[in-house]
Amino acid sequence: MLRKAEIDRIEATLEEMFPDAFCELIHRNPFELVVAVALSAQATDVLVNQVTPGLFAAYPDPASLAAAPVEEIEDKIKRLGLYRNKAKNIKALAAQLLAQHDGEVPAERAELEALPGVGRKTANVVLSVAFDVPAFAVDTHVERVSKRLGICRWKDNVTQVEATLMRRFKRERWSKLHHQFIFFGRYHCKAQRPNCEACPLLDMCREGKKRTKGLATP
Secondary structure, three states, X not given: OOOHHHHHHHHHHHHHHOOOOOOOOOOOOHHXXXXXXXXXXXXXXXXXXXXXXXHHHHOOXXXXXXXXXXXXXXXXXXXXXXXXXXXXXXXXXXXXHHHHHOOOOOOOHHHHHOOOOOOHHHHHHHHHHHHOOOOOOOOXXXXXXXXXXXXXXXXXXXXXXXXXXXXXXXXXXXXXXXXXXXXXXXXXXOOOOOOHHHOOXXXXXXXXXXXXXXXXXX
């Protein structure tokens, strides 16, 4: 387990590298955010941002989305993976918002997770970004970075990763660190070609040290 000094170093490094990290899913309100995050499963934010302008232009609120034929929704988002299932989910999500929440996105975790297509990660993002509730959403970037740096164990599942991150970092830092971990994983510590040689945390990274072994110039 990392010492507190090492955790503090990770936090300080991420703050130095990505002081302005933010949610890159384009949205104007909690409804657009929850739909965008639901659509982002197994899809890049870049691709989701290419799809959602047309989707929200056609269906700017829960009422219009709930009333839309699912085939029309599919056509708007067919560039995304799993688009048929996602179309069904966001249509049902909109209908549930109307039926149970007066068309408003709830700010309670249990109510968010009860929405079709919304799991814990999506709920965490919405709580954090839309409602300023401290949360540490774990996506593929957060999981990869936390395991490479030894904050979490390789065998940990996403629930265990989230619990560890919340325990090791201060609550008031969760939301920003979530975005900083994502930026670090998306733009620096990439899945296939991480920039290990230029990484300020290389000496802490188990995988990075293996990748760079023998690459140093004599």
